[in-house]
Amino acid sequence: xxxxxxxxxxxSVADAARIRASAELxxxxxxxxxxxxxxxxxxxGETDRLIALAEQFGGGLGEDETDTVLATGEQISxxxxxxxxxxxxxxxxxxxAWQSAIFVDGPPGxxxxxxxxxxxxxxxxxxxxxxxxxxxxxxxxERRVRTLGRGGTDLSAVAIAAALNARCDIxxxxxxxxxxxxxxxxxxxxxxxxxxxxxxxxAAQGAKVLQTRSAEMAKARNVPLRVLSxxxxxxxxxxxxxxxxxxxxxxxxxxxxxxxxDQARIILLGASDNPAIAAxxxxxxxxxxxxxxxxxxxxxxxxxTVNIEFSVDRRxxxxxxxxxxxxxxxxxxxxxxxxxxxxxxxxxGLNRRADVARILFRALGSKGIDVKVIATSEIRISxxxxxxxxxxxxxxxxxxxxxxxxxx
Amino acid sequence: xxxxxxxxxxxSVADAARIRASAELxxxxxxxxxxxxxxxxxxxGETDRLIALAEQFGGGLGEDETDTVLATGEQISxxxxxxxxxxxxxxxxxxxAWQSAIFVDGPPGxxxxxxxxxxxxxxxxxxxxxxxxxxxxxxxxERRVRTLGRGGTDLSAVAIAAALNARCDIxxxxxxxxxxxxxxxxxxxxxxxxxxxxxxxxAAQGAKVLQTRSAEMAKARNVPLRVLSxxxxxxxxxxxxxxxxxxxxxxxxxxxxxxxxDQARIILLGASDNPAIAAxxxxxxxxxxxxxxxxxxxxxxxxxTVNIEFSVDRRxxxxxxxxxxxxxxxxxxxxxxxxxxxxxxxxxGLNRRADVARILFRALGSKGIDVKVIATSEIRISxxxxxxxxxxxxxxxxxxxxxxxxxx
Numbered sequence: 001x002x003x004x005x006x007x008x009x010x011x012s013v014a015d016a017a018r019i020r021a022s023a024e025l026x027x028x029x030x031x032x033x034x035x036x037x038x039x040x041x042x043x044x045g046e047t048d049r050l051i052a053l054a055e056q057f058g059g060g061l062g063e064d065e066t067d068t069v070l071a072t073g074e075q076i077s078x079x080x081x082x083x084x085x086x087x088x089x090x091x092x093x094x095x096x097a098w099q100s101a102i103f104v105d106g107p108p109g110x111x112x113x114x115x116x117x118x119x120x121x122x123x124x125x126x127x128x129x130x131x132x133x134x135x136x137x138x139x140x141x142e143r144r145v146r147t148l149g150r151g152g153t154d155l156s157a158v159a160i161a162a163a164l165n166a167r168c169d170i171x172x173x174x175x176x177x178x179x180x181x182x183x184x185x186x187x188x189x190x191x192x193x194x195x196x197x198x199x200x201x202x203a204a205q206g207a208k209v210l211q212t213r214s215a216e217m218a219k220a221r222n223v224p225l226r227v228l229s230x231x232x233x234x235x236x237x238x239x240x241x242x243x244x245x246x247x248x249x250x251x252x253x254x255x256x257x258x259x260x261x262d263q264a265r266i267i268l269l270g271a272s273d274n275p276a277i278a279a280x281x282x283x284x285x286x287x288x289x290x291x292x293x294x295x296x297x298x299x300x301x302x303x304x305t306v307n308i309e310f311s312v313d314r315r316x317x318x319x320x321x322x323x324x325x326x327x328x329x330x331x332x333x334x335x336x337x338x339x340x341x342x343x344x345x346x347x348x349g350l351n352r353r354a355d356v357a358r359i360l361f362r363a364l365g366s367k368g369i370d371v372k373v374i375a376t377s378e379i380r381i382s383x384x385x386x387x388x389x390x391x392x393x394x395x396x397x398x399x400x401x402x403x404x405x406x407x408x
Numbered sequence: 409x410x411x412x413x414x415x416x417x418x419x420s421v422a423d424a425a426r427i428r429a430s431a432e433l434x435x436x437x438x439x440x441x442x443x444x445x446x447x448x449x450x451x452x453g454e455t456d457r458l459i460a461l462a463e464q465f466g467g468g469l470g471e472d473e474t475d476t477v478l479a480t481g482e483q484i485s486x487x488x489x490x491x492x493x494x495x496x497x498x499x500x501x502x503x504x505a506w507q508s509a510i511f512v513d514g515p516p517g518x519x520x521x522x523x524x525x526x527x528x529x530x531x532x533x534x535x536x537x538x539x540x541x542x543x544x545x546x547x548x549x550e551r552r553v554r555t556l557g558r559g560g561t562d563l564s565a566v567a568i569a570a571a572l573n574a575r576c577d578i579x580x581x582x583x584x585x586x587x588x589x590x591x592x593x594x595x596x597x598x599x600x601x602x603x604x605x606x607x608x609x610x611a612a613q614g615a616k617v618l619q620t621r622s623a624e625m626a627k628a629r630n631v632p633l634r635v636l637s638x639x640x641x642x643x644x645x646x647x648x649x650x651x652x653x654x655x656x657x658x659x660x661x662x663x664x665x666x667x668x669x670d671q672a673r674i675i676l677l678g679a680s681d682n683p684a685i686a687a688x689x690x691x692x693x694x695x696x697x698x699x700x701x702x703x704x705x706x707x708x709x710x711x712x713t714v715n716i717e718f719s720v721d722r723r724x725x726x727x728x729x730x731x732x733x734x735x736x737x738x739x740x741x742x743x744x745x746x747x748x749x750x751x752x753x754x755x756x757g758l759n760r761r762a763d764v765a766r767i768l769f770r771a772l773g774s775k776g777i778d779v780k781v782i783a784t785s786e787i788r789i790s791x792x793x794x795x796x797x798x799x800x801x802x803x804x805x806x807x808x809x810x811x812x813x814x815x816x
Contacts, residue, residue: 054422066491072483079473084465
């Protein structure tokens with residue numbers, strides 16, 4: 001049985017001193033009688049170094065041998081963490097994916113965890129030997145090594161915690177989830193507790209502290225998470241708990257403000273007002289895996305026609321425009337706009353408030369920030385704005401939704 | 409079916425350019441219709457870097473987690489070699505020990521290959537996908553990664569070739585086995601063909617080109633070897649063939665001169681002339697794995713007593729003297745001497761010549777080099793001399809045994 005899966009990211013295992021500090025946190029939980037398992041990322045910078053090695057031979061991300069190279073980063077830090085734990089008198093051993101029986105499917109460089117036979121790991125934990133997992137990897141049905149994509153060690157940790165029915169503590173270089181990016185808004189405050197739904201929205205809308213797929217899996221499998229700093233002394237890290245909404249005592253209207261820069265917008269002018277056309281366009285984009293966001297359809301100048309607009313990641317714009325060459329329905333013209341950003345306000349209470357949109361328009365309007373598109377979900381409201389207005393917008397929304405004040 | 413196992417050492421995969429050059433050699437054999445498998449070492453310097461990482465946490469050689477760290481070196485170069493072969497339009501894939509099913513037993517850092525289930529690898533080769541093995545490693549019965557000790561990739565290659573019934577080509581940074589070290593004797597010549605017995609003696613007596621355990625296994629399993637340079641252009645490497653004695657057309661009396669520096673000698677003075685005493689001494693040394701060489705027992709000054717002397721590696725002297733504190737029989741005194749070296753002459757024809765010892769004494773004597781101990785085997789004669797006389801001795805013996813001349 002494992003109580004806590006402790007995940008340490010690249011900066012938490014960056015060198016011998018950091019590995020030892022992280023090992024001390026593990027030892028502290030063990031001393032409190034917790035049965036722990038550990039999941040580690042590669043030492044900071046190592047994954048980039050390894051990608052550069054593979055790229056010398058045209059082995060980019062998404063190549064099976066690149067995955068074999070990349071997986072060594074976590075293999076090394078897992079072994080070093082096991083050694084560091086032994087230095088502290090604990091029993092520990094490393095587990096590579098083929099040893100821990102973590103199975104994946106999906107393409108190299110972007111695999112998804114499909115199974116985890118917990119037997120060997122649980123036997124280790126039950127025997128008092130702390131399992132230390134090489135994160136970010138699994139093996140596929142052909143017994144090849146596959147990696148899970150950037151930030152994949154978070155995903156490993158959450159999946160392992162889900163399978164072991166344990167809590168998952170994500171140790172990182174910040175001390176929790178903040179109401180917004182403190183580099184932009186110094187009044188940003190650490191959130192004590194947040195729901196899985198809100199965490200997922202914040203991650204998906206640009207908060208960097210937790211990878212979106214991990215937040216998704218934590219929500220789907222209802223894994224209690226904590227996000228906390230590995231730079232704090234044992235017992236002193238406060239962090240943020242990510243829980244089922246029912247577990248959160250204090251309800252806030254809004255939990256945080258997230259942002260994503262480098263968005264682009266594509267506008268099809270004067271297409272027939274016919275649902276089949278939108279289906280054709282968005283189907284073609286989905287076929288090549290281009291994520292589409294903030295879709296708006298509005299009546300156009302010419303009777304019986306509409307304008308269809310949507311946003312995509314700036315890096316996908318070229319591919320999206322190529323797709324549009326074929327799949328544009330009968331649009332009269334296709335235009336695009338870059339240098340856009342998206343700011344989002346996330347909170348469980350948003351759906352109970354009638355004036356959320358008004359607050360947003362007022363807050364941005366008072367700063368002279370033009371809202372190009374607005375979109376809402378149950379617990380989120382987002383606005384597409386100019387890239388260079390992001391910082392001002394984040395601060396304005398942080399204040400307008402009452403996040404600046406004390407208490408939360 | 410695999411015809412040739414091609415092994416590339418650390419300098420042959422040191423960087424992208426060297427990996428590409430080695431891939432070209434593989435492509436050249438493949439183009440000649442040979443079915444090849446490849447075995448690679450870690451990139452030059454990588455194993456030292458990885459050992460230093462593990463040593464930061466007290467993970468020395470012989471530690472299971474150190475092995476896990478070390479094995480990544482070969483894992484990376486195998487994947488890069490597979491990518492480099494694909495760049496040339498060949499099909500290839502890497503195999504880690506758990507994928508190629510190479511099993512070992514023995515301690516971490518010094519394991520021995522105990523089995524190799526060739527099925528997956530042969531299926532790959534038969535499907536035209538060149539198997540590229542991460543050398544130097546295997547998995548034990550508990551599914552932990554174990555390394556084979558320094559130079560272990562040679563051993564991997566020979567074991568793989570033996571199991572696949574293939575020839576083993578060892579590509580390295582010299583163009584074959586030489587009659588002696590060319591840095592000491594510029595007249596040293598490359599040997600075209602040499603027997604397994606001679607190769608084993610040369611390796612055991614200090615020739616660095618092939619690891620002793622690999623030479624042993626090649627002899628035991630009768631694996632035809634070639635030692636050749638990866639720096640030569642495809643088809644231009646001549647190298648040295650290591651064969652069954654029957655396969656060597658031209659017989660020489662002597663094949664080469666090897667040397668080992670840093671020997672030490674221990675002398676027990678005035679022990680009883682009783683075989684039980686020698687048995688006690690050498691038994692105690694064997695119990696702690698100290699290799700003993702050049703044993704001499706001679707009558708001592710006092711009637712009924714003998715002096716027993718033997719040589720050990722200088723690095724083992726401290727441990728050996730500690731053992732001698734308990735296990736010294738009834739010797740009157742134990743003394744030791746350092747700064748010694750061993751020079752050895754190896755040749756299949758030595759046992760047919762009555763005057764080999766005389767030639768050795770004369771050659772060394774003419775240079776004023778004192779022979780402290782002499783020892784012979786069927787195909788070898790060795791002398792213990794002063795460390796600082798090694799170079800002169802090697803040159804004198806190279807000349808005296810007729811190795812300086814043309815042809816050979």
